[in-house]
Amino acid sequence: MKNLLYFYLSASLVVGLWACQAKKNKTEVSDEIKDIKLIDYDCRNCGMPSKEYPKWHTIVTTERDEEIHFCSPRCMFISFLDEKKKPDWVKEVSVVEYYEGKRIDGKKAWYVVNSDVIGPMGHDFVPFKTADAAKDFLKEHKGKKILHFEEVTLKELKEVINTNK
Numbered sequence: 001m002k003n004l005l006y007f008y009l010s011a012s013l014v015v016g017l018w019a020c021q022a023k024k025n026k027t028e029v030s031d032e033i034k035d036i037k038l039i040d041y042d043c044r045n046c047g048m049p050s051k052e053y054p055k056w057h058t059i060v061t062t063e064r065d066e067e068i069h070f071c072s073p074r075c076m077f078i079s080f081l082d083e084k085k086k087p088d089w090v091k092e093v094s095v096v097e098y099y100e101g102k103r104i105d106g107k108k109a110w111y112v113v114n115s116d117v118i119g120p121m122g123h124d125f126v127p128f129k130t131a132d133a134a135k136d137f138l139k140e141h142k143g144k145k146i147l148h149f150e151e152v153t154l155k156e157l158k159e160v161i162n163t164n165k
């Protein structure tokens with residue numbers, strides 16, 4: 001009986017791994033991102049139904065555990081830097097790391113601006129977990145500079161937005 005159970009567990013594990021791998025090859029994004037795609041939401045800032053852009057999806061969680069969705073870090077910063085739109089009591093900011101496609105802490109992330117990688121609304125803030133990864137991306141994609149979360153001011157935001165012109 002034990003052996004049979006072991007067989008079933010191994011078999012399902014193998015099938016599970018195979019399915020995982022097949023998905024990865026097909027979409028080139030992690031399973032975590034694939035799940036995010038299923039969430040139906042409109043960007044709090046621009047109103048876009050942004051489920052088509054899972055790699056940019058930014059989630060802000062408030063102290064009351066309310067989730068606020070943005071189509072990208074750009075829209076999140078536009079909202080954060082506007083006193084009228086700014087969400088109160090922000091507990092967590094979740095962004096998707098560009099290279100690994102996994103969710104990371106947006107407050108601790110490094111953002112590359114004005115690169116040749118364009119977000120849902122134009123030039124955006126491309127998130128990275130480490131400064132080294134951000135440096136690699138900056139070189140690879142002709143980025144202009146690297147900013148930590150707190151360094152994104154209204155002036156920096158305007159520079160990014162105006163690059164679209």
Ligand SMILES: [Zn+2]
Binds near residue numbers: 046047070075121
């Ligand atoms: Zn948006």
